[in-house]
Amino acid sequence: MIHFRSLILFLFVFLQVQEVLASLKHKFNLMIAPGTLDSKSVTLLWDKSSEKNPIYQLSVNGKQLETTNKTNYSFEQLKPNTWYTIKVTTKLNVGGSSELNTIRFKTRAEGKIYNILDYGAKADSQINNTKAIQRTIDACQSGGTVYIPKGTFLSGALYLKSNMTLYIETGGVLKGTTAVEDYLPMILNRFEGWEMETYASLINAGTLNRNGTYNVKNLKITGGGTIMGGGRKLGEAMTKTSGIRSRGRLICLMNCQDVSLSKLTITEPPCWTIHYIYSDNISCHDLNIITKNIRNGDGIDPDSSTDSYIFNCTFDTGDDCIAIKSGKNPEGFFVAKPTRNVQITHCDFKRGHGISIGSEMSGGVTEVLVQDCKAGNLLHGMQIKATKDRGGYVRNVRVIDCQLLQITVFSAVNYNNDGEAAPEIPTFENFMFKNIDMTMASPVGYAIDINGFKDPAHRLKNVNFTNIVLPADAKVSVKEAEKVKFTDVKTTAGLKPEYLLSNSSELVY
Template sequence: MPYYARTVALRSLIAGLTVGCSLPSWALQAPSNLQVPTLAFDDQQIILVWEKPADHAEIKDYRVYANGVLLGSSNANNDRVSPAKPYIDRFYEQDTAKFHYRIGIHSYTAQGLKPDTAYRFTVRSVGGDGKESPDSPALVQRTTQVPALFDVKKYGAKGDGTRLDTLAIQSAIDACTPGCKVLLPKGTYKSGALYLKSNMTLEVAEGATLLGSERAEDYPLAGYIQYPYSTTVRPASLINALPRDPRQHQTFENIRIVGKGTLDGNGWKRRADSLDERGQPLPFYEPSDNTRYQQDGILAKAQVEQAVARGMNVKDAYGQMRSSLITLRNVKNVFYGGFTVLNPAYHGIMNLETENVVLANTTHKTYDANNGDGIEFANSKGAMVFNNFFDTGDDCVNFAAGTGADAVHQKPQEDAWIFNNYFRNGHGMVVAGSHTGAWIQNIVAEDNVSDGTDAGLRMKSTNFMGGGARNVIFRDSAIRNTVKQAFIFTLDYNDPNAKLDYQRSTIPGQFRDIRVSDVSVENAQGRAIEVKGDSQSNAYHQGLVFERVRFSGPAKAQIDGLKDSRFEQVVFSQNAGVNPWQVTGSEGLVFKDVQPMP
């Protein structure tokens, strides 16, 4: 993504020169790289994002102008459009000690626009005194024409939640002309696997639910194989952009899945609702595994039982034969926006070998569904994830790049920007691995807030996976109540449900050139920083840089198998006088202004 390549080096240099400086409002820098994310516009609205200036400490807000007229501020706009923003605000209301770094909101949704009309946008930084910077470079974007509408009810869908509407919905999709919108109006539409095509929008309207069928036979077994060298053909998901024959190659482009409605995978029984920190109900799904799926599962149970009946062992059936909610492969230009994700039998949203994918303003409530990730990218290029709420049964935002020796023939997973999200439950906020074979690279995660995830930045691989992750930046974020590790880089990951249907690499995975800066971690449990290479076999991680990171709570830093790395202004508090640093099997580490020193 151009954002990463053009700006990281310059921003890091300027930030280093301006730390501790305070600028008057007249010297505020304007935002840069104002852009409309891929397909983030239609006939009525346009979403804008921008890069904050290198020196942004004095910036409290941004104001957006259209054709020279003030539209509003990013903070107030985010209050209306982002499901993450109320939780972010509540997080800071609870921070009475002012321990945490304050994030900046750098997106805006312009609504109520006219179809097929060009708008000229600029953005200004706003200081604490209300004064503004000069304009950003201008951006001109045109709304689309009003799309042709294909209402699924006109194709026979009942929307009563009992009868299958698969054929009616698929008929509307098949009839859809280029640039059209397939609409699910208010109602509950039970369906098996659906197949999208290029140049279309699927809208699940407010009050509408697309409910996955509980029957295994409604999801064709000729779904997809995960990697070219994988041996298991997995079942189709509820929503797919895939060739009907998984061995064929088919490309797609320009797919949008939007709306204020709900996508419900119907995967697991719902144990109960719990109240979150805002007093809002959140679903809690049965936290099952391959020994309890029969008592806990709905679609998950049916699909595993079907696979076992065909002769597959339970472990492989459970790990390979459950449907995800959405799977897209070989799609260029994708926009997901506004909807709520519930209860997948397996993963949430899977993007395989895609290009330019945007996830914005969505809500993921999949806790504690086993393997219930939020969104995953594999061997893809260009991802933007912002303004989303994650409460998941697995990783929130996950990146993968293939397994073992054959992954060197695949494209890397690269170029992603993750910002302004709220992460609640989940195994990790931002996760690289465990499939690292073709490298995961060029990731920027900034201005995110988390309360209760197992880990913040989670990077995991093995001695036989190959590849790794590199050129990753995690910064300007606030984290509370990590359960296991705030930051983990490990070669000791093991998935008990994984099927080793690939040739092992003779090269271990490696995490290198990772920069963590300006992050606060409150009440860190377990490990604050955990680095686990394998110094005995000369498998080191290297080039980790931690700058201006502060921890409170009992957590410690345990480092083994790391070299050529730097820790500067890393502060531990509330550690009962115990030195938190435990360093073994490492070399070339530099500690500067660290409290307490190792």
């Protein structure tokens, strides 16, 4: 009888373990990063294990490869048109390993390479190669690669298309001219929340259509080289000729789907660096973005777009490192295209204004994850910002396992606040900050500064701070909020920070 009971107990525990493992397989969501699968390489993403400091083990077709502590991995030197099975497992603290997930895919057939030199381009910083490079792009057949070799190639606006790769070799530089006429004709675009005519960008893909489907698909921009725009000089020339909101971007994607930008240094935009609008399934990874002296030099701006994956990137910017947007005031509110599912992981934010949501967020922003990131001297740190005129919402933001110097929520900004108001005040709710190292925060001001909206029906609500370490004598400010909870929020001395609370309710600290 004892043995029978033991067997029943064993079976019960065994079934529970199997259920947990099955749920883990689903939870960890192993996937191909959008736009990264080609004939010889692929990048995989997966959700983070709940293990402390997890290490992931990788195998390809049964052969074990190296390990990584990141939740992504790029596989190189694959064979074209070949099936692969890749397994990702995590080592357990108690020994052994637990399978996370397995994925099977087939690499693409190898396409033709189109060298821009064969179409008349010359590596000479005095020669405008726009026509030669565009001829190469136009000649590129589906699955092909436009190849920019070593050297500096000067160009104006270029227009990419579906099912192609733009490959800039290590040592190769695609450099934008500083003449405004090289970015004509003007195109329908969106800037600071409004649709309007602007100059074209150095690299353009797709055409803007708020009601349309995706018109450029399966695009990859990569290679190890540099994309360098016309910089401040071009931005000032565009502003002088047609106004500050007329400036093009460095890279602009409109109504695009399944795009990967990777393994490049990207610098000297006329204003925003990488901007994608009304787009879906975008990967930005292993990028070095530098815009230190550029006015409005944002790094990456997802705008009314879905399923963005930003990882392994370094930012040194003259404005927001990342700014998640979805339109402005009445127009953004009624277009009502939210930005949804943005995952920002393993990034290094060296300098800039912030890792930001807003200020143009009138179409809504939801499901944002910032995880395993390091932020240096950012003006506002991790920032959620809007004004009472925006409308829309910011919901379901998670910031986990990061090093930050500041966390701010602003309900008023003193810029880009012109135009008619939306019909309602925005809603900010459901934010989680967990396992955050803020020990290097400035002793001046508030390390955590939370400001909701004064309208009682639109209080900032449901915000949780868990396991946050602050410097000695740190201050925390909470205004116009409800249901804000601080759990294990302590200074390096093990003490509670100083709380300054105003017009708020249901606070736990």
